[in-house]
Amino acid sequence: MKKSLFALAALGAVSGVAHADVNLYGVLDVGVATLTNAYSFSPNFVTGAVPTGLKGATQTVTGMMNGGESPTRWGIKGSEDLGNGNSAFFKLESGFNLASGTLATSGLAGGANNGQMVADTSLNGQLFGRAAQVGLANKELGSLTFGRMNNLMLDMIGGYDPVNAQMFSPINFSGFYGGGGETDNARVDNAVKYANKFGNVNLNLLYSFGGIAGNSNARSNIQANLGYEAGPLGIQLAGISAKDTTSISANAAANTVNVLYVDLQSYMLTAKYDVTSAFSLKAGYERDAIKAPSNPVSDATMTQIYSYNIGTKSYQAAEQDYNVYWVGANYHFTPAVKGSIGYYDAELQSSVLAASGSDRYVSGMLEYAISKRTNLYAAAMFDNKGGSKVLSGVSNFNTYGIGMRHLF
Numbered sequence: 182m183k184k185s186l187f188a189l190a191a192l193g194a195v196s197g198v199a200h201a202d203v204n205l206y207g208v209l210d211v212g213v214a215t216l217t218n219a220y221s222f223s224p225n226f227v228t229g230a231v232p233t234g235l236k237g238a239t240q241t242v243t244g245m246m247n248g249g250e251s252p253t254r255w256g257i258k259g260s261e262d263l264g265n266g267n268s269a270f271f272k273l274e275s276g277f278n279l280a281s282g283t284l285a286t287s288g289l290a291g292g293a294n295n296g297q298m299v300a301d302t303s304l305n306g307q308l309f310g311r312a313a314q315v316g317l318a319n320k321e322l323g324s325l326t327f328g329r330m331n332n333l334m335l336d337m338i339g340g341y342d343p344v345n346a347q348m349f350s351p352i353n354f355s356g357f358y359g360g361g362g363e364t365d366n367a368r369v370d371n372a373v374k375y376a377n378k379f380g381n382v383n384l385n386l387l388y389s390f391g392g393i394a395g396n397s398n399a400r401s402n403i404q405a406n407l408g409y410e411a412g413p414l415g416i417q418l419a420g421i422s423a424k425d426t427t428s429i430s431a432n433a434a435a436n437t438v439n440v441l442y443v444d445l446q447s448y449m450l451t452a453k454y455d456v457t458s459a460f461s462l463k464a465g466y467e468r469d470a471i472k473a474p475s476n477p478v479s480d481a482t483m484t485q486i487y488s489y490n491i492g493t494k495s496y497q498a499a500e501q502d503y504n505v506y507w508v509g510a511n512y513h514f515t516p517a518v519k520g521s522i523g524y525y526d527a528e529l530q531s532s533v534l535a536a537s538g539s540d541r542y543v544s545g546m547l548e549y550a551i552s553k554r555t556n557l558y559a560a561a562m563f564d565n566k567g568g569s570k571v572l573s574g575v576s577n578f579n580t581y582g583i584g585m586r587h588l589f
């Protein structure tokens with residue numbers, strides 16, 4: 182009897198949204214990786230491992246990586262035709278660790294000195310940490326989206342990163358680049374985005390409300406993106422100005438993290454060109470200025486971030502600038518076999534806080550498509566650090582891996 186009632190209820194729910202287009206989708210990506218100069222794999226960190234190097238790590242380790250090529254996730258999205266070229270739409274997307282079955286987190290809360298690879302991420306246990314949004318669209322006037330969404334610079338990276346693989350590209354792995362200088366800023370809460378296309382030209386404008394009483398400027402975020410894509414050529418430009426954004430780090434206390442407050446002023450320029458139907462070139466440049474926060478008094482009132490308690494608070498004392506460059510290519514040897522190679526260079530400029538430093542990567546990946554929705558991959562990334570970016574005397578960090586990805 183209970184099963185019958187449940188079935189009737191489910192049918193009723195489905196019939197109630199039959200006029201809407203609702204889809205369940207996702208990516209399942211898992212593999213095995215070996216890292217040099219690393220700590221142990223962490224079941225609490227979103228990818229399980231940190232391929233860009235951690236201070237004090239000196240051992241070689243092999244374990245199961247989550248999202249070697251694409252971040253593992255599932256989501257629900259849908260739209261409703263409102264007539265006269267108008268529509269309503271929504272998207273809810275959750276990241277998780279396929280190897281452990283847990284929601285995607287940084288592993289930093291209580292993670293100090295635990296001998297595992299953990300790092301900052303914009304995914305910290307939120308049910309729909311990758312996206313939680315609803316909006317309205319008109320075929321001519323464009324769309325308005327409300328909620329939690331990607332930084333506009335993060336949206337640009339996927340189509341312009343030559344080695345578009347989470348564990349084998351620094352700009353794909355680290356939200357530092359997609360966030361314009363801080364990982365937490367790679368995804369933006371309390372945001373409103375306007376988007377439209379004018380022929381081959383795309384325009385995106387984003388504003389995030391800080392929500393701080395008596396100070397509308399605190400923790401606010403303004404972003405813009407203008408691009409052109411037609412035929413073999415694509416060019417995108419984005420700029421951001423973020424007030425009082427954060428970077429979190431490990432604290433030994435349970436459910437507690439340390440927080441650094443900063444302002445960001447950054448821009449990114451990317452380009453791609455299809456030389457032939459099989460051969461593509463991609464390149465990009467990013468400039469990040471990390472500055473002292475505009476509203477430290479308001480920042481000091483915060484007691485929680487994400488769902489964590491805040492331990493030690495600190496504030497960026499002076500400006501630090503990064504210049505980031507990348508270039509690479511993709512080549513389809515056959516319709517089923519694709520090769521990718523990329524070179525990435527992140528240069529820290531000298532300042533009163535630190536001497537200059539460099540972080541240079543060479544990455545390569547080979548993919549084999551079994552079907553339209555399933556592929557295998559093998560990849561490697563070689564990281565060489567110089568100057569102030571050298572970690573405890575260690576300058577080389579290498580990552581090797583194989584894996585499979587399934588789309589649904």
